[in-house]
Amino acid sequence: MADVAPRRQPTLDEVAERAGVSRSVASRALNNAPHVSRAKREAVERAVRQLGYVPNPTARALATRQTGAAALVVSGEDPSIFADPFYAQVIVGASSALEEADLHLMLCLAASDRGRKRVRELFRSKGADGVMLMALREDDPLAAVAEEAEMPVVFGGRPVGSTPRWYVDVDNVGGAREATEYLVSRGRTRVAAICGRLDTEAGRARYRGYRDALLAAGLEPLPPQEGDFTEPSGAAAMAVLLAHHPDVDGVFAANDNMAAGALRTLRSAGRAVPADIAVVGFDDLTVAQVADPPLTTVHQPITALGREMARMLVAVVNGHDPTPLILPTRLVVRTSA
Amino acid sequence: MADVAPRRQPTLDEVAERAGVSRSVASRALNNAPHVSRAKREAVERAVRQLGYVPNPTARALATRQTGAAALVVSGEDPSIFADPFYAQVIVGASSALEEADLHLMLCLAASDRGRKRVRELFRSKGADGVMLMALREDDPLAAVAEEAEMPVVFGGRPVGSTPRWYVDVDNVGGAREATEYLVSRGRTRVAAICGRLDTEAGRARYRGYRDALLAAGLEPLPPQEGDFTEPSGAAAMAVLLAHHPDVDGVFAANDNMAAGALRTLRSAGRAVPADIAVVGFDDLTVAQVADPPLTTVHQPITALGREMARMLVAVVNGHDPTPLILPTRLVVRTSA
DNA sequence: CCTGATCTTGGGAGCGCTCCCACTGGAAGC
DNA sequence: GCTTCCAGTGGGAGCGCTCCCAAGATCAGG
Known part of the structure; x- marks a missing residue:
């Protein structure tokens, strides 16, 4: 003992x-x-x-009815979604902003049923002063939980099909449009999209941006080739694309992981990048710099996303009503396109 | 409002x-x-x-003197250390084990002075039932804080220069030795090491394993070429290595990020991998699979590390005295060596 | 010198829960 | 028939803090 x-x-x-x-x-x-x-x-x-x-923080919490903690809830079907380095950067940002407000960070991976149940409990018992909610999918069970919660909730990225009162998002449509426009401007005419899960708003919005850009350029968008934001799914999607549309000369991938997967498939198929096919990613994670060739990609301010979510939550907790925020993206040109 | x-x-x-x-x-x-x-x-x-x-969890906590939460503290000089996907996987493991014990996860990035102060406060005020402590460096200010804390503390990886009562570590020496032995077995005779920060136990242990293997093979170890576990530092280290030891034909990098950096330098230096130089990494993160060529690397069970840390902590919190754990590594052979 | 306003002070009532303990009554043992 | 035991019950005292409020101290203005 x-x-x-x-x-x-x-x-x-x-x-x-x-x-x-x-x-x-x-x-x-x-x-x-x-x-x-x-x-x-x-x-x-x-x-x-x-x-x-x-x-004693607990006694103080009981007396003041404030827990001194904010929760970051990451939804998802299995915990592996969280392995995406994206979330680590969100956390870095959120953590620093919460530190300023002297709040603790509780992290909830709502992947299993048990996890979701605990999140629900957290909401209902007011186990935190507020919640940042991310990665909601269509018909996500957590959406209802957040809905009925009498607790400040800030969304990271908008949920599918509704616009919450408080959220911080990234300009997904604009970023995807810019990336696709860039491909077109480099003379690509058969541009495909490896899009992310279409049951997420980010996945949809990025496909929409791609589509808009092609339509505006008088080119024909291809139907979405859906992946799930992981490297293998990008590799697989690229293989399908190559089989169905051998003449593709440009690919917009909805994130860097999938772009890296596409690169891998192209390499083993003997297609030169960017000579034969240009590839653009989204996120600008480390993998984009490390990839061969280095990825041209849409940079999104991930740490800022986390920071602003936390700041917004702090504002709400303090009784304010901040306006939603949409952070800008920008294209980072490297070698792959 | x-x-x-x-x-x-x-x-x-x-x-x-x-x-x-x-x-x-x-x-x-x-x-x-x-x-x-x-x-x-x-x-x-x-x-x-x-x-x-x-x-009401707060009231319950006050009455039972148990907070229902465990903290994961990641030390470091700046928050970017946390951007390493390594920690995301640790969290996945820890989160699932804590979920079983019905404990919440508090995440503390003790990067700034302010952050460290808050961690100290957390310890002193017993703001959590227990703490998992990671990434301690030599003379880390958190070591003292943990020392004087009357709270269960489980270390992830041993701190430099001391052996805590409860910890979970990975067989760093063994893994590094196996990787180096493999290089030797493939006929490499001028094997260098790009090692991680030598003010961390992992950095030291991996260099030790490299050294042991070469000595045992009757080859001469090169002095450590120190990086800081990031991709750019690996690239820089490789450049130095190439300048000082142009005849190097094998490199053991203390993690995948640095190995990826080395690959990048070698590529632009026109050295073929593995034909001219073989490269081995450590961690087996996604980057190892995505790298070109795919990295031969030492796989470490990162999610299990997190899970076991959390389980050990739960055991301690429940009044037991579990024995420290050292998890095995294994070499994953891909293409780079 | 008195009145009212302002600053200090400490008592006490919570916050919502757990847990000790004294009490009941019926089953079991002799 | 009488203790003995124990499942079942509820009263009450905390856990350590905040905050309201009444009361005393201080001070200015008239």
């Missing part, structure tokens, strides 16, 4: 006693609220130092 | 009243503890359902 040190933490009452003041005064001094004389304030500070007092 | 729905949650007292029992009985029924008659148990369940009652 582990020997648990049973020494109890000092409480606010003990601090107060030691400082020769009442609990109320000690509490006020601690939260540097007004109505505390300089002398007592200092006495409290001294007692805190001597006793090594640290306030 | 956001309109906050002020409807209060039902409390246990209300459930008890509705069910016609005392608060004690209701509590026992809820936690399905013994000493509750079947009739009352059902009455309570009914009341819970009718009222839509959900227990």
